[in-house]
Amino acid sequence: MSNAVSALNGKTATGPVTVQELGLTGMVTLRGDFEDEGFAAAVTQLTGLQIPDVRQFQTDGVKTVLWMSPDELLVVLPYTEVNAFVTAMNDALAGSHYLVANVSDARAIFSVSGEFATEVLGKNAPVDFEASQFVAGMVRRSRVGQVAAAYWKLDDGSFRVVCFRSVAEYVFGLIATSATAGPVGVY
C-alpha cells in the first residue's frame, strides 16, 4: 500500500475558502434495482445506511451512500475498507443482477470549505446553490468548468467535490483560482 498515492497527494490551498484534496478515499459504484428488497437490504446491512432519495445522500460520518442515478449509488468509505466491502457486497448479492465496481482510484475527491465556498462552486457549476435550494444532504452530478463532477453539501456547509482522477489538477486549479478571486456577495 506504500505505493499508492492519490491524484494530488493531499494538495491544499488555504484561504477564506480552503480547497483540499482528501487523499486516498474509498469509492464504490453500486448498480442495481433500488426496489429490490435484497439489494436494499444488502446496502443497509453493509453500510448501516438507507438507500437515499433522489439527489440525496445518507452518511454516518465514516460511510456515505450517494444517489447517482435511478439505478446507481456511490458508496464513499475509508480506502482500506474497500476490498472487504466489495467482496462482502458480491457475497451478499450473489445470484442477483447487480454491479459492484471499485472506483476509488478512478476519482479525486476534494473538500471545499469556508465562508463563501458556495459562491466558489457557483462560479464553476451550473447549479442553484442558494441555501434554500441546495441544502445539506443533497448531491448533484453535473460539471465543474469543462469536466464532469459530482458535489454534495455537508451539515457544516462545506462541500465534497468528486471528479475523474485525470483532471484532478484542472479541478483543483479552477476551484482554488475561484476562491482566490474572492466572494461574489450574494449567498
Next chain:
Amino acid sequence: MSTRLANSGRLIDRSKPVEFKFNGKRFKGYEGDTLASALFANDQMMVGRSFKYHRPRGVVASGAEEPNALFNMGEGGRFEPNQRATTQELFDGLTIRSQNHWPSLEFDIGAVNQLFARWLPAGFYYKMFIHPRPFWKHVYEPFIRQSAGLGQVPQEKDADTYEHFYYFCDVLVVGGGIAGLAAALKEGQAGKKVLLLEQTADFGGRAVVDGVEIDGKSAEAWVQDTLAALNAMPNVTVRNRNMASGVYDHGYVLGYERLTDHLSDKSGPRHRLWRIRAGHIITATGAIERPLSFAGNDIPGVLLAAAVRDYVVNWGVSVGDRTVVVTNNDDAYRTAIILKNAGLAVPAIIDARASGAGPIAAEVEKLGIRVLKGKAIAKVKGKTRVTGVKVCLQAGEGSVIEEIACDCVAMSGGWSPVVHLWSHCGGKLNWDEDLAMFRPDPSRAPTGADGKAFVSTVGSASGYLSTADVLKDAGLEVTTNEVAAAPLEPVWLMPQGAGPKLRMKAWLDYQNDVKVSDVQLAAREGYESVEHTKRYTTLGMATDQGKLSNINGLAILSKSLDASIPNVGTTTFRPPYTPISMGAITGAARDELFQPIHKTPMFDWHDANGADWEPVGHWRRTYAYVRNGETVHDAVNREILNVRENVGTLDASTLGKIIVKGPDAGKFLDMLYTNMMSTLGVGKCRYGLMCNENGFLSDDGVVVRLAEDTWLCHTTTGGADRIHGWMEDWLQCEWWDWKVYTANVTEQFAQIAVAGPKARQLLEKLGGNMDLSKEGFPFMTYVEGKLGEFDARIFRISFSGELSYEVSVPASQGAALWAALQEAGKDLGVMPYGTEAMHILRAEKGFIMIGDETDGTIIPQDLNLQWAISKKKEDYLGKRAQERSFMASPDRWKLVGLETLDGSVIPDGSYVPAPGYNPNGQRNVQGRVTSTYYSPTLKRGIAMGLVKHGPDRMGEVIEFNREDGTMVKAKIVDPVFYDKDGEKQNV
C-alpha cells in the same frame, strides 16, 4: 466652451479630484465623473474622427448609445480599444488616446476623404472592387486598409482575470430606473426571488435628472427609499455596473458585471459574467432619444437634448454657454429649462411643429426663452465645434431665415424604447403612429417551453414616457408634477424638403458615416429589404449597433420606398446589447485552466524524462522519450529497436476499460461486437471489432471475460467515453429489458504494456505470486495476483508482435509500478516507448489502427478482417448494412501492404491516381495510403493502404503521388511485414 459649472453635479464628489491623461495631456476631473463628462469639463469637444471620412466628432450622448466617443484605453496588458467614454467611469491614472486619426486628432491626413465624399457613397467598395482589376492591389486595397478599423489591436497578453457566476432567480428585472425599481419591489413583496441589474453605477434613470416629483417627493428621494426597501428584502438582490447583455431561450440571460473598470486598483477579477436562469424576465430598459437628421448634425457640440441636461444635472458640466434646442416634441423643452435655471443661455428653441409645445411652453415663456415654431435647422455652422445654426422652415427646402450664434445644439427627434432584450428571443413590435416608435407587443412575446411569455417589459421600455404612465405600467398609481405633453410630430429629415447638398451632410449613423443620402441611394438601387440596406450602407453595423441610427434610417428608407415604417420593419436585434469583453466570455478558462488536460498517473515521470507530448483526445500521451542529442525521430527508432531486442514499457492507461455485467451481458456484447464474445472462456481475452448501425468500423479492442456474467471491454483511448455512451444508449433506449449493467472504469487502472523478448524476465524480477511461465500463462489469457507488492491483473496480449504483457494496477499504484519496472529492468535494457513507436510496431505487424485505417467509411471487410466477423450470429450492429450491395461490392478498396521500390517513405495522405478524370474534372483514383512509416526494424519505408482490388494484385507496382508532383513506386504486398507466423509473441 464646455466647462465645469460652479454648483450642480449630483454624481460627482468635488472633494475627490482625480487626474487622467488624454493623448498624453493631463486632465482633471472628479470622482463620479464619466470620461465623457470629464472631457467636457476640460473643454475637449472633439474626441475622435469618424470611420470613413475622418470628420471631427464629439460626444453625442450620455450613455450606452454613444457612437462617437470611443477610445484606445489603458496601456500594455490593460490596453483595450473602443472603450466608450459615456459609460467609462473616471478613475485616477486613467489613460486614453483618441482613435482613427493620423498624425494627430487636430491635424488628420485622412480627413481629405471628406473632400471625396461625393465619390464614396454607400456601396462604393462593392462597386469599385471589381474594375479595373489592377487597381485593387495598388489603389483600393491600400486605401481601404488605411481607413479600416477604429481602435488598435492590443499587443500584450491581458493582465486582468475574469470569472463566471451561475445564478438562478424567479424574476430578473433589467434596469434600475424607476420602472425597474418599482417592478422589483412588487415582485419582491410577492415573495419571489428577484435579481435587479443596473448597467450603470447609479439608480433612478431619467426621472432623477428631470426633477420629477412622485407623490410629492423628489424622484431622488423616491429612488433612495425604494432602493432601501429592496436592499432590506432577503429575497431581492440588487447589482449595479451589471448589464444584461443578452436574453436567450429558456430564460437564460448573460449579465456583464464590471468590477474594477471604475477603480485605480485593478486587483481581483475585472469582469464577471453572470449566467442567469430566470423564471421570468422583466426588461425595464428605458428608452433612447433619437437624433434629428439635419445638415451638420455630426459637428462636435451637437448632442441629444436629454444628454445635454444629463451633463448639467449629473456631472455639473455645460456643453456650451449658448445652447439652441431643436426638437419635434415637448421633452426637449426640459433641457432648455434646466440650462436656463443653471444660468446658461438658450437663444432659441427651434420646434419643427407649427403648433409648438403643450403646457410646458408656458414655463419656457416665463423664463424668456424664444420659441421658433414650424422651424428647422438648415445647417449647423462650425468645423471642429459648433459656432451657430442657420434656421429655416421645416416645411421648406432650407432657405435660411436667420442665423443664431451658439456653441451647443441640443436635438430631440423623439424617443425609442430599448426593445433589444425583448427582441433577442423573438418578441415582436408594433409601430405606434402617435409616438412614432416601435413598442413591444405583449401579445407576441418571446415564449418559453410552456408556450407562455418569459419576457415582459415595463415603463419606457413598453413605450410609456411620462413618469405617471411608467409607474402605472409597473403597477404603481402615483401623482406627479409633470404636465401633459403635446403630440410629437415625426420628423425624419430637417427640413423636410432638404436637397442633395443638405442630405449629404445629414448623418444617420455617426460611427459608420452613413448619411440620409446613402440610404436613399440604396433604395434607388433596389435595396428594399431593411436587412440588405443595412449591409449595403453599413447602417447600424458599428460597435453601437445603430442604437441612435436604426429608426431614423429605416424611416428614411420607408419614405424612399413609399412604404409604411412597420412594413419596412426593423433589423434583427442580437446580443450583446453593448460589446462585452472577450475576457468575460472566457472567464477563468485561460493559461493552464484553458482546457482540462487529462493526465495519467505516470504523467510526472514522463514529463521529467524527455516526453515529447502528443494530444490524444484530451489526454496527453508521450509521443517519444527524447534523450539528449536525439531528434524525436531518432528516439522513436531507438525505442522500436529496443522493444524488438530487449524490452520496452508503454503507458497504456488511457485505453478505455468498461465493465459489462449481467445475465444478458453475453447477448449484449454479441450484438455490439462483430465477433462472438458470449463463448469466450472465463480468463480468456479476444480481440473484437465494433461497428455502428451503418456497418462502419467504430472501435476495437481486447475483450476479457472476468467471470461467468462479467466482461471487461477495452476501447481505444479516444473511444472510452463514446463507447460507454453507445452502450448505455442501446441499453437504455432499445434493449431496456436486457439485464446488463455497465461501468466505465477507465481511470481506475493504470495500465502498462511490457513488450519485448525480455518482457517475462522483467516481470519475474518483480516477483509476486503469479505463474508467468509460457505454459502457466498462455497467450490471450489473463492472471490476477501480486506482482511484487502491486495488486495486478496481467493480460498476455500483444500489439507489437513481441512477447507482451499489459499490467493493470489501481491507478494510485501506477507511478510506483512504472518506476519499479524501470529500476528492475535496468540490466535488461528496459526503455519506455511512446505512441509513435507503438504505431510503427503495430504497422510492422500489419495491425490496423482505428482512425488510421478507418475514417468512418470503412467496414471490417475492407480491412480483410472477415476472421473477426462471426458467421454464426443471427445479428450484430452493422450486419445488415454490410450486406447492402455497395458494401458487399468486390470493387471496394481493400487493405494491402505497400513496399516502396526505393525504400523511401510514401508521404502521408498520398493517393494512387488512375487513368482519366471524373465528371468534376478531378483525376480518378484507385487507392490511398492509410499508414506510412519508416521501419527501423526493416530499415525501409513500409505502408498500408486501401487499393481497388488490392489483395488480387499482390506483387503489382503502383504509383503514389507526392506533393512536389513526382511519383513514388510501391509494390503491393502482404500487410504483415514482420514475423508473419507470430513466433515472437508466442514464446
